[in-house]
Amino acid sequence: MHLWQRRLFGVLALGGSFTGLAVGLALLLVPGGILNKILSLPLLAMYVWGMICGLRLLEGRDEALRSNFYFWLVQIPFLTSPIAGYSFSSGASLYFMYQPSASTWNYFAGFGSQFSYSLLQTDKPFVAGFNLFALAVCGYLFFLLRRLPP
Numbered sequence: 537m538h539l540w541q542r543r544l545f546g547v548l549a550l551g552g553s554f555t556g557l558a559v560g561l562a563l564l565l566v567p568g569g570i571l572n573k574i575l576s577l578p579l580l581a582m583y584v585w586g587m588i589c590g591l592r593l594l595e596g597r598d599e600a601l602r603s604n605f606y607f608w609l610v611q612i613p614f615l616t617s618p619i620a621g622y623s624f625s626s627g628a629s630l631y632f633m634y635q636p637s638a639s640t641w642n643y644f645a646g647f648g649s650q651f652s653y654s655l656l657q658t659d660k661p662f663v664a665g666f667n668l669f670a671l672a673v674c675g676y677l678f679f680l681l682r683r684l685p686p
Contacts, residue, residue, distance in 0.1 A: 542593055542596065543594065545590075545677075546590045546591070546593035547590065547594070548590070548626070548627030548628060549586050549626060549627060550586070550589075550590025551627065552586065552625075552628070552649045553582075553587040553590060553626045553649065556580075556586070556649030560651070564580075575655070576653075579651045582607075582624060583649070585607060589603045589607045601680055604677060605677040605681060607626075608673045609670075611667050612667050612670045613665075613666060614664065614665035614666060614667065616654060617661075617663075618657065618658045618660055618661075621657075621660060622652070622653055623650070623651065623667075624650075625649060625650055625667055626649045627647075629645065630644075630645045630646075630667060630668045630669040631643060631644040631666070634664055635661055636662060642663075
């Protein structure tokens, strides 16, 4: 991996995760339901994991590519439904989404971090999608991992 690539992916993971963690921790301090705060904790932990992955990549540590691959992998899916919903991104995102009930495609691009979740919200339509940016990063990291010696 070239130095500029290591820096780019490291800064996206580290900076995006730091931003997401800061905003997420601020959300824990505002008044609201305790269940929402408890459900936010795993996503905040993923931002801590992203900061660690970004630092390891910037330092050129062993297994940094593999941990970053998994970190970007959890950023690919986008799902909303009446039963459950999930989206998570750190650094940058380009979501492509499809809503079967309306037969419409939509997209959302963002720079920074965002997460959302839902449980048992009957007003949410079924929408499935993927983060094209995270998918491309995963593909590139997978290609690099395959080229490493065993």
